[in-house]
Amino acid sequence: MKKRxxxxxxxLVILSVVISFLPIVWLVLTSLKTTEGIYAWPPxxxxxxxxxxxxxxxxxxxxxxxxxxxxxxIVALGxxxxxxxxxxxxxYALSRLGMRRAGVLMVFILxxxxxxxxxxxxxxxxxxxxxxxxxxxxxxxxxxxxxxxPFTVWMLASYFxxxxxxIEEAARMDGMGFFRIFWSIVxxxxxxxxxxxxxxxxxFSWNEFPLALVLMTQNAMRTAPVGISLxxxxxxxxxxxxxxxxxxxxVPVLIITAIFQKQIVGGLTxxxxx
Amino acid sequence: xxxxxSPLDRRRHLTGMAFITxxxxxxxxxLVYPILQSIVLSFGQSSIDGSEPYQFVGLKHYAxxxxxxxxxxxxxVTLLFTGLSIPLELAMGIGLxxxxxxxxxxxxxARLAVLFPxxxxxxxxxxxxxxxxxxxxxxxxxxxxxxxxxxxxINWLGDETLxxxxxxxxxxxxxxxxxxxxxxxGLQSIPRELYEAGRMxxxxxxxxxxxxxxxxxxxxxxxxxxxxxxxxxxxxxLPFNLTDGGPVxxxxxxxxxxxxxxxxxxxxxxGAAIVVVQFLVIFAMSLLYILTLRNKD
Numbered sequence: 298m299k300k301r302x303x304x305x306x307x308x309l310v311i312l313s314v315v316i317s318f319l320p321i322v323w324l325v326l327t328s329l330k331t332t333e334g335i336y337a338w339p340p341x342x343x344x345x346x347x348x349x350x351x352x353x354x355x356x357x358x359x360x361x362x363x364x365x366x367x368x369x370x371i372v373a374l375g376x377x378x379x380x381x382x383x384x385x386x387x388x389y390a391l392s393r394l395g396m397r398r399a400g401v402l403m404v405f406i407l408x409x410x411x412x413x414x415x416x417x418x419x420x421x422x423x424x425x426x427x428x429x430x431x432x433x434x435x436x437x438x439x440x441x442x443x444x445x446x447p448f449t450v451w452m453l454a455s456y457f458x459x460x461x462x463x464i465e466e467a468a469r470m471d472g473m474g475f476f477r478i479f480w481s482i483v484x485x486x487x488x489x490x491x492x493x494x495x496x497x498x499x500x501f502s503w504n505e506f507p508l509a510l511v512l513m514t515q516n517a518m519r520t521a522p523v524g525i526s527l528x529x530x531x532x533x534x535x536x537x538x539x540x541x542x543x544x545x546x547x548v549p550v551l552i553i554t555a556i557f558q559k560q561i562v563g564g565l566t567x568x569x570x571x
Numbered sequence: 572x573x574x575x576x577s578p579l580d581r582r583r584h585l586t587g588m589a590f591i592t593x594x595x596x597x598x599x600x601x602l603v604y605p606i607l608q609s610i611v612l613s614f615g616q617s618s619i620d621g622s623e624p625y626q627f628v629g630l631k632h633y634a635x636x637x638x639x640x641x642x643x644x645x646x647x648v649t650l651l652f653t654g655l656s657i658p659l660e661l662a663m664g665i666g667l668x669x670x671x672x673x674x675x676x677x678x679x680x681a682r683l684a685v686l687f688p689x690x691x692x693x694x695x696x697x698x699x700x701x702x703x704x705x706x707x708x709x710x711x712x713x714x715x716x717x718x719x720x721x722x723x724x725i726n727w728l729g730d731e732t733l734x735x736x737x738x739x740x741x742x743x744x745x746x747x748x749x750x751x752x753x754x755x756x757g758l759q760s761i762p763r764e765l766y767e768a769g770r771m772x773x774x775x776x777x778x779x780x781x782x783x784x785x786x787x788x789x790x791x792x793x794x795x796x797x798x799x800x801x802x803x804x805x806x807x808x809l810p811f812n813l814t815d816g817g818p819v820x821x822x823x824x825x826x827x828x829x830x831x832x833x834x835x836x837x838x839x840x841x842g843a844a845i846v847v848v849q850f851l852v853i854f855a856m857s858l859l860y861i862l863t864l865r866n867k868d
Contacts, residue, residue: 303673303675306670306673306675307675309670310670310675310681313667313670313681313684313685314680314681314684314685316744317684317685317687317688317744317748318684318687319703320688320696320699320700320703320744321687321691321699323699323702323703323710324699324702327702335708336707336708339713339717340708340710340713340714340717382593383593383594383597384594386589386590386591386593386594387590387591387593387594387595389590390586390587390588390590390591391591394583394584394586394587394590395580395583395584395587396584396587396591402591404861406594406598407861408854408857408858408861409598409602409603410602411801411853411854411856411857411860412602412606412850412853412854413804413805413826413846413849413850413853414805414807415805415807415826415829415830415846415849416605416606416609416829416846416847416849416850417601417602417605417606417609418829418830418833418846419605419608419609419612419619419833419839419842419843419846420604420605420606420608420609420612420843421601421605422619422833423608423619423620423621423839424604424605424608426619426620426621427621439597439600439601440601442597442601443597443598443600443601443602444601444602446594446597446598447598447602450594469579474582474586475582475583475586476586479590500690503692504691504692504693504694506692506693506694506807506808506811507807507808507826507830511830511834521692521695522692522693522694522695522808523694525694525695525698526694526695526698526808526811526812536702536705536708539698539702540702543695543698543699546692546695547691547692547695550690550691550692551687551690551691553690554683554686554687554690555683558679558682558683558686561686561690562682562686562752565749565752565753566752566753566755566756
């Protein structure tokens with residue numbers, strides 16, 4: 298390896314990092330300004346005076362914005378748990394239980410995953426209305442689970458396929474049933490696969506917009522992306538509140554991404570880079 | 572035949588069926604049945620709450636679509652948006668991937684930085700950009716005016732051409748990192764020896780890229796392209812939050828128009844016809860995707 302300073306390389310890296318972060322940094326800076334500072338001319342680039350007032354105001358004046366974040370948590374967590382449970386079992390059946398036509402089923406699951414969410418809306422809305430599932434956590438959790446199960450099945454099936462079959466064979470020799478083997482051997486061995494898949498599904502559900510918009514029509518049930526987008530302003534969009542709420546809503550995703558970067562990247566690129 | 576199946580295989584088979592049933596039920600309820608029902612709805616007249624009985628009207632809604640300029644505009648906007656953003660994303664994605672494959676300090680932080688735009692909700696990303704594009708108080712106009720580049724604020728989202736460009740920029744910013752991730756995984760699977768051999772032959776870095784890297788990246792690039800195209804063809808919250816489809820309908824995507832027809836204009840069955848057309852466009856893309864994956868194996 299040559300070790301010479303490569304200014305061009307570093308310049309490009311810094312440029313990419315700056316462009317990637319710019320909207321986020323600008324948003325955080327906005328949330329730390331006073332209302333006058335936000336609308337000042339000449340423009341304020343750095344908060345002057347720096348204030349946490351917007352964050353305090355959210356707690357006192359607009360608690361619904363925090364409720365949106367809580368709703369997002371409940372839905373994303375529920376969706377992750379259900380998708381991992383169902384998808385784990387299906388992925389195991391498809392990769393390890395020698396099912397006939399497993400390949401056809403995998404392609405079927407891949408094909409339905411490409412349906413545009415908006416094309417599901419007329420029917421889903423009508424069905425959910427009839428079943429009383431609009432504005433319920435269970436309803437949106439099921440809907441999100443449906444959207445992201447195909448991805449979960451594919452991820453976990455390809456993970457199970459990497460486990461050495463000898464372990465399961467040995468367990469079967471010992472007289473263990475298929476369910477016991479799955480529960481007490483396969484799952485503990487596959488937790489890295491479950492973690493990577495679960496994180497990505499959580500982020501997908503947290504970020505999902507069209508179904509969350511249509512299936513949660515009551516203000517109190519909205520998820521963070523929808524609730525913040527529809528947040529009413531008196532005569533203009535109240536950017537001091539919006540920027541602050543957005544920061545609060547993206548922090549969980551930023552933290553998850555930062556901590557589990559390797560798992561997420563590994564999961565996303567599994568099977569596509571070969 | 573049946574006598575060949577051992578009790579063990581039978582148990583295995585039953586377990587497999589039991590394991591796959593919950594997933595199939597959810598997929599059928601949330602993905603398959605709604606699409607079929609949307610098709611049925613698009614050939615009929617009914618009310619959203621089911622208070623009126625369904626009446627078959629044949630191709631009436633599709634005939635109306637054929638003569639609806641706003642529908643053709645939405646289709647054109649969607650295709651234009653896809654056609655403009657995908658090549659840019661690909662170029663940026665390849666660039667970023669090659670960059671992130673180099674060795675430099677603080678690489679972890681740099682990789683994380685380019686991953687963030689992808690990981691955040693598109694709806695909220697779009698709000699951040701809308702704020703930067705803001706004509707009176709946005710960062711871009713503040714910087715442009717203060718530096719004297721322009722003497723009047725630019726109406727980034729109020730001009731038809733500029734609004735489309737602004738929307739493309741947000742999409743490219745958000746998804747280049749996804750392209751880069753997939754391409755980077757491909758880059759890392761290229762054996763080092765190939766480059767060492769290239770260096771022996773006195774190849775320049777550009778020649779290395781053209782003659783070794785690019786041909787071996789064909790597979791991952793194709794996958795990334797198709798996944799992203801399907802994504803772009805169904806873009807919804809980006810125009811919803813950035814411009815609400817405006818000015819007039821300059822950035823109104825097919826998804827956004829279908830949503831408005833169904834939930835704002837309450838023309839339920841007409842909207843169903845639009846989503847069926849959109850579904851067919853995307854389904855054609857997904858078939859292409861599956862055929863590509865098949866050919867790779």
